Amino acid sequence: MLLDRYGYRVNESYSQYEFKSEGPNGLVIKKVLYQYMTTVDYVDQYNLFFGDVDQRTGKLSDLSVSNNKDRSKILATVAATAVDFSDHFPGSRIYAQGSTPTRTRVYQMGIAAHFAEINRYFLVKGKHIEKGWVFFRPGYNYLAFLATRKYILFLTKKKGGFYGFKFRTQRRR
Amino acid sequence: MDSNLEPKGGDKKSYTIGDRSDVTVDKSMKDHSNDPYALKLLADARRSFAESNFGRDQD
Numbered sequence: 591m592l593l594d595r596y597g598y599r600v601n602e603s604y605s606q607y608e609f610k611s612e613g614p615n616g617l618v619i620k621k622v623l624y625q626y627m628t629t630v631d632y633v634d635q636y637n638l639f640f641g642d643v644d645q646r647t648g649k650l651s652d653l654s655v656s657n658n659k660d661r662s663k664i665l666a667t668v669a670a671t672a673v674d675f676s677d678h679f680p681g682s683r684i685y686a687q688g689s690t691p692t693r694t695r696v697y698q699m700g701i702a703a704h705f706a707e708i709n710r711y712f713l714v715k716g717k718h719i720e721k722g723w724v725f726f727r728p729g730y731n732y733l734a735f736l737a738t739r740k741y742i743l744f745l746t747k748k749k750g751g752f753y754g755f756k757f758r759t760q761r762r763r
Numbered sequence: 764m765d766s767n768l769e770p771k772g773g774d775k776k777s778y779t780i781g782d783r784s785d786v787t788v789d790k791s792m793k794d795h796s797n798d799p800y801a802l803k804l805l806a807d808a809r810r811s812f813a814e815s816n817f818g819r820d821q822d
Contacts, residue, residue, distance in 0.1 A: 597785035601792040608792060621795060625805045630818055637808040639801050643793075650798045673781050685812060689804055711781070717815050734811060 595666035596620075604678040605636075607671040608643070613658025619643040620664065621650055622671045627685055633738075636679070638686040640668055665700030673711050676739040684712075687734035697735060702728035712737040 598609035607622040623639035641650045672684055688694030698716075701708060705728050708714060715723045716732030726735065746754050795801055 597787075599787040599789040599792065601794070602788060602790055606792060606795060608789070623795060623801055625796070625801065625808075627805065627809055627812065635812075637805050639804055641800070643795075648793060650795055650800045670781070674783060674786065685808060687808060687811060689807075723815065723817055734808075734815065736817070 594663050595670055596663060598622075598667060598671060600671075600674065604675060607674070609667050611658045611660055611664055613660050615658050618658060619645060620667075622668055623650075624675050624679070624684070630683075633681065633683050634679070635683045635685055635736075636675070638668075638672065638684050640686075661696070662700070662703060665696075666704060669700070669704055669708055672737060676711075676737075680739065680741075682739075684737045685734065686737070694733065695731075698732055701726060701735065708737075711740060713740055 596609040596611065598607050600607050605624045609620050611618045611620055619642065621639075621641055621643050624636040625639055627635045627637045629635065639650075643649075644651055676682060676684070686697055688697055701714060705714075705726070714726035715736045715738075716726045716730065717734040717736075718724050718730065718732055723736065726732070748754050
């Protein structure tokens with residue numbers, strides 16, 4: 591599936607990404623950070639920060655509303671950075687929640703809109719207000735999200751007739 | 764405008780989600796890992812996650 595998204599650049603440690611949003615209100619530099627949060631059951635978990643770079647101060651904000659009419663394109667770009675990040679941090683988990691309920695709702699709409707593609711790469715859970723952490727289903731409301739990269743398990747034959755297992759991330763396409 | 768923000772890959776505007784043909788590794792990218800606002804949201808995320816009882820209500 592082809593997605594309309596922005597090209598982006600990444601830092602050397604593959605934990606910070608930048609791209610520019612272009613629209614009727616001009617150009618806005620967007621930043622995605624993957625911040626180490628915690629480790630649960632030997633799985634490292636990273637918080638997805640998403641916001642704007644203030645071009646005057648160089649500082650981050652995620653409360654500005656750039657209204658560049660490119661929300662879908664931006665969310666597709668953020669999803670692409672998540673794939674890239676999980677390529678370099680295999681076995682990790684990504685946590686996302688908006689800074690406000692409205693922002694969380696935007697994330698939810700973005701995941702739902704691209705769910706078929708996202709579901710190829712990630713197992714996505716949502717924090718339901720009553721049911722707790724459940725598998726994400728479009729059409730339901732969640733307070734936060736967790737995404738874990740899917741892996742393919744291969745059976746490999748070794749010398750002497752022994753078999754072993756090998757994990758690999760989903761093939762890109 | 765920072766010319767380093769120009770993505771490689773020409774005018775191509777549509778990609779598969781895993782397509783990295785346009786991705787540039789930028790060794791001089793400004794480090795925002797200690798940005799105060801990012802750290803505040805990280806603290807909020809840690810608190811919310813801790814309160815969410817993850818792992819206690821899993822299948």
